[in-house]
Amino acid sequence: MAQALYHPEHGYYSTDRAAIGRRGDYFTNVSVGPLFGELLAAQFVEIWKRLGRIDNFLIVEQGAHHGQFARDVLESTQWRSPEFFSALHYQIVEPFSALRDRQSQGLKEFGDRVSWRRSLDELEPFVGIHFSNELLDAMPVNLQGKLVGLDGDKLVFVEGPGGRPMNQAMLDWIDCLSTKLERGFVIAVDYGFSRAEFREVLQVRAKHRALDSPFDEIGEADITAHVNWTDLAERAEANGLRVAGFTDQHHFLTGIISEFGRGDSPEPPANASPARTDWGQSPLPSDSKTKRALQTLLHPEMLGRSFQVLALEKDVDLAEPLSGFKFARNPCQALGLRVCNSRVST
Template sequence: MNTLAEIIRREIAQYGPMPFARFMELALYHSSLGYYEREAETVGRGGDFFTNVSVGSVFGELLAFQFARWLDELKVNPAELNNWQPVAPLPPHEPGSAGIPAGAVEAVALAGKDDGVPSSQVQGFNERMRSENCLLARNKWGEDRGEGKSSENGPPLPNPLLPLQGRKGENQVHRESRLLLQIVEAGAHDGRLALDVLSWFCRHRADLLTQLEYWILEPSTDRQRRQSETLREFDGRFRWFSSWESIPPQSIRGVLFSNELLDSFPVHRLGWDAGERRWFEWAVSWEEGRFGWVKLPTGKHAQTEPRQTVSGPVLPPELAAALPDGFTSEISPAAEAWWTQAASRLARGKLLTIDYGLLAEEFFAPHRANGTLRAYHRHQVSSDLLGSAGEQDLTSHVNFGALQQQGEDAGLRTEGLLPQSRFLTEIVKQIERSPQSFATWTPARLRQLQTLVHPEHLGRPFQLLIQSR
């Protein structure tokens, strides 16, 4: 038995059967032994699964292109700071550099097998332009921020974008941030997506980068350290927050997003009792030297520690009558609460998530009688959810319908729920009309795009929920 399994076993011994949501929380997020705290690579060819980011940089570059279009609509005139009203959008940026060939969308299906790369001269030119643009952006940002000037209350304004090392306490949102736009990434993993996004801004929108902060919502100090290493060339362009409580309500103007985050939030595993026509909760027990499943008893599990109970979804009478005994599904109060918190922090802009997911009614399709929970290890899918705690990934489909309702209840407007293939293809069409804003489509980059949009790869499984205020 590994150390984490022993911790779980002791908690079960003390409090009784453990709701699966608690088991999943410990297995993935234990402060030192959880799956996402491991130093070992978990993503990509050498890890347990592939992601949009592990395919290559094209995913982050496409997101950055779209983010820039949204951010252009939100620029604020400093003179109108106190009114919180956006001025008219500035004219579109028109940088000058080589672009992509026409018909890139059609070319995706025809991507060649040759790993062609730009010539050394083109690569050198791109790197020089990137360095010069970033340097200009950093210098301009320092001028705009007035480093070392005093705040209205007397003491000097701290630089909120200091590197992780040597910084005391958590960053707070200052009044000066209201002059800026934000891209807020929740759960940035190792920082590679942030690197791809910021690199695109350096190459193609250095003007917008001077008005931009990249915020990372990350509770783990160990993951913050890894992100800092990945983003070291962008010191001064990003900062961390460990929880929503560190970000005041209505303080974000820009884009708040997560990528493959909410599917790993803890879920309660529910079973259907057809005779009683009610839900029960599957809990984790320890019997005969191994973890097993039991129906969660009602009432207290210890004199001092009542277990939190959850209510299953209310079913239409016809579905309740037809649902077979033992039908299993999942709910994630944690994901819904997270979305509500995110919505409350957005003053103007977009809130979106990219993830595996379904609408509420789709969870009850006959072929999902065992639910959507899966374990992943070395690119193999397993139904053994209780084995190898802390050593395998656990994931469950996101309930987009529930998130959409939470956002709308918080005052957001739903702009769409669409497959990743459609979202990215629309971005590529925009790029074809503005080719100077994107790197050349080499055969290798086209193959990345094909993987991202093809329905048999990542194009159909991933969905995007986009809401705005």
């Protein structure tokens, strides 16, 4: 998986071959349209307010692909929450220069409000949010009892050791990230299971088809593994983070929408696209494109149930849950955590 996705010359992601969207290999929340970024931006603004409207607020995004989510967040907060926008710095963690070039092209107009780091290690300790959409499922995994071997000139699975953590890369990632977050949230959107429901699922996708084997079309296909959310939350808590919420995307976005537009949305600028100007104060957009996007993001048989959202926090007052989790059940129970320091009381 590491070689197929990230080999410097032949990797699916590292060489910018990955095509996301209608004409590509698969959809993500981000490729559905700007709505996902706009709704998440509303959640980010709420977090900034809870952290005391600080001047130096950082959003770190990892797995930003072509930078579309960053663009959606920056564009919508620029006019909808100008105070937040002026306090905001956006940093993308991107190891691959081909992707960094694409991102900096697409985000040019935001100047030095956006900056880059090659790895989490390079990140300075920060106050704010680490956000990712479908980063964790793209981290290489160890399948239990299997290794990759050769049969003649064909790659095949051969018997291997059991008992290695499946998601060592994800555990190393949260170990590092928890030393970097001084105060704020880690918000990860992805698909997976709690430990009680967990099963190994490896998906291989190209041109909107599911391929039978990760050895098909190597370097031309996406390979993902479902996330074990309980493993991640447990490791985060061991590192001093606390679970701030866990729910499916349907409930998460519905919670954000229920608070959307309340408060201080200013008038949209004259050059904002017409589809975006009519929901400054109203909870729901009304144009047909946005309605379709909303349905895709929320519908249980589309993306609403298959995606989950985990939020982890450090040093934040959570007397009230974030609006994304106001319809969620207790995250410690949902994740089956034996020891849980979460301050969420829902």
